[in-house]
Amino acid sequence: MTHKRRETTGWSAAILVVAICSLVPVLWIIFLSLKTPATATDGSFIPHQWTLSNYSDIFSTGIFTDALRNSIGIGLISTVLAVGIASSAAYAIARLDFPGKQVILLVALGVAMFPQISLVGPLYNLWRQIGLYDTWPGLIIPYMTFALPLSIYVLSAFFREIPWELEEAAQVDGATPFQAFRKVIVPLATPGIVTTFIIVFIICWNDFVFAISLTSTSAAQTVPAAISSFPGVSQFSVPYGDIAAAAVVVTVPVMLLVLIFQRRIVSGLTAGAVKG
Amino acid sequence: MSTVTAPPTTRARGITRKQHLSDRARAERRLAFWLVAPAAVVMLAVTAYPIIDAVILSLQRADLRFPNATKFIGLANYGHVLSAPVWWQDVFHTVIITVISVSIQLVLGMALALVMHRIIFGRGIVRAIALVPYGIVAVVAAESWQLAWSLQSGWIPKLLGLSGDPLSHTFGTYVAIIVTEVWKNTPFMALLLLAGLALVPDELQEAAKVDGATTWERFTKITLPLMKPAILVAVLFRTLDAFRIFDTIYIFNQGAQGTESISMLNYNTLLDRLNLGLGSAVSVLLFLLVALIAIFFIKVLGAGGAAPGTEAT
Numbered sequence: 001m002t003h004k005r006r007e008t009t010g011w012s013a014a015i016l017v018v019a020i021c022s023l024v025p026v027l028w029i030i031f032l033s034l035k036t037p038a039t040a041t042d043g044s045f046i047p048h049q050w051t052l053s054n055y056s057d058i059f060s061t062g063i064f065t066d067a068l069r070n071s072i073g074i075g076l077i078s079t080v081l082a083v084g085i086a087s088s089a090a091y092a093i094a095r096l097d098f099p100g101k102q103v104i105l106l107v108a109l110g111v112a113m114f115p116q117i118s119l120v121g122p123l124y125n126l127w128r129q130i131g132l133y134d135t136w137p138g139l140i141i142p143y144m145t146f147a148l149p150l151s152i153y154v155l156s157a158f159f160r161e162i163p164w165e166l167e168e169a170a171q172v173d174g175a176t177p178f179q180a181f182r183k184v185i186v187p188l189a190t191p192g193i194v195t196t197f198i199i200v201f202i203i204c205w206n207d208f209v210f211a212i213s214l215t216s217t218s219a220a221q222t223v224p225a226a227i228s229s230f231p232g233v234s235q236f237s238v239p240y241g242d243i244a245a246a247a248v249v250v251t252v253p254v255m256l257l258v259l260i261f262q263r264r265i266v267s268g269l270t271a272g273a274v275k276g
Numbered sequence: 277m278s279t280v281t282a283p284p285t286t287r288a289r290g291i292t293r294k295q296h297l298s299d300r301a302r303a304e305r306r307l308a309f310w311l312v313a314p315a316a317v318v319m320l321a322v323t324a325y326p327i328i329d330a331v332i333l334s335l336q337r338a339d340l341r342f343p344n345a346t347k348f349i350g351l352a353n354y355g356h357v358l359s360a361p362v363w364w365q366d367v368f369h370t371v372i373i374t375v376i377s378v379s380i381q382l383v384l385g386m387a388l389a390l391v392m393h394r395i396i397f398g399r400g401i402v403r404a405i406a407l408v409p410y411g412i413v414a415v416v417a418a419e420s421w422q423l424a425w426s427l428q429s430g431w432i433p434k435l436l437g438l439s440g441d442p443l444s445h446t447f448g449t450y451v452a453i454i455v456t457e458v459w460k461n462t463p464f465m466a467l468l469l470l471a472g473l474a475l476v477p478d479e480l481q482e483a484a485k486v487d488g489a490t491t492w493e494r495f496t497k498i499t500l501p502l503m504k505p506a507i508l509v510a511v512l513f514r515t516l517d518a519f520r521i522f523d524t525i526y527i528f529n530q531g532a533q534g535t536e537s538i539s540m541l542n543y544n545t546l547l548d549r550l551n552l553g554l555g556s557a558v559s560v561l562l563f564l565l566v567a568l569i570a571i572f573f574i575k576v577l578g579a580g581g582a583a584p585g586t587e588a589t
Contacts, residue, residue, distance in 0.1 A: 007396070014395070015402055023408060032423060085314045088314065091311060100309075107316060111319045113570050114563070118326075119326045121330055122327070223413075244423070270467055270468060
């Protein structure tokens, strides 16, 4: 075997190992969601009898569809708010000279390291007193807050890369300030903002700690919380197929986003975490 | 934003505090404060206020089942928590899970990062596949692994030829929980390390190669030392996250089988037993532990050099 060929074989083996390790649990939950209730507990990896009934089950009950609505609504609103607030802060951090810049970055770092469960008690207490318990704003407020640090880091890293001189150049060439901003700066800033939007949406979509603590009914319960408390047909039967189907449905949109924007997400995450 | 077109000169770092600030610089500062204020206010209000509230609650007998018996009792709640064996057991569980899972993540994450860095073909495919666990909702990952390990539904007991349920005893449950954590978080670890790897100059590797250094020598003598800041930051992030472990344990068994973590204890005390006073004491102690870990990494190990923000310009 030539050196080149050996190298190719080695890398192929590495790709195969990575693929098996990361994909097997995903395939498993997909396969489980396609098993009939009678065969759900047979312990085989690949279903013997295939069915889509688990999917029609979860979409025919209010529990899952309400949770899906809550997840999408709460996730999108939190993300828009977080990215909006973070954009203005990140612009100032990347472009303006002002005292206290380090302080704001340290506050953000502190919030990023904060154990979220420590807030659950006080928020639970406060939300019940002021009527935010089990409501959309009750989740949007903590989600937005905990998404801010990463948004600020990622966005300021992106904003620092933008050649702002172009804005002035456009104005010299006769563009109004607004035209210069809209035609020059907005297109340059859009990739960073889109990336941040996706990363933040994933954070909100993923949350479990707040969802399980600050909601109790379909009014605001998100999918992760709903999955963890799916009722079985009786107290003693676990609805494996339904859980698996719900798990697949919440995974698909995020997975598509991650795969479509993988290059940008990787650069965004690492820029935010390492370069600051 | 569109109106801000301060020329680059006013942003030059040459301006010292002593110099008289021009009107323009003052206007820039004012604008910066207004732009930063919303983020600062939100972050402080939603974290500082509740944590102060937690401190106050932790000094009271506050049990939602007996709302009229609330009164100030000083540090008694802390005394209760710190003298309870369950607290120390849960600290122990949390440390075990954190140390083992982060160590494995570091080793596997480094391997994955090296593969992604050095691979000569299919880099995009490897990166896409490796990102899959990152993109999965944490609760879904936990459900998938829990259903895979459970004797009733899973394929793993069958594969390993186990007759008993691995999730019915402590050791099996720990293995399953740690596997879940490692699977879910290794990609993120690898991404952070990959960014560090990119900073190691290729010329240095080549020079050492010419001088006859083996692959292992080059890795331990060149790559690792140069990557130290990136490694410390990655390990700090993952450690803080692992120390707060909640989702996976909740989905597996809500802390049964001797796997209760501090976060789980916190949740159970607050929301199952509705004891706000004791629960808040646990919250404050967890907060202090996390702060201690962060300070240890930044001050003692020097992770601060590359921590976000500190080198921001």
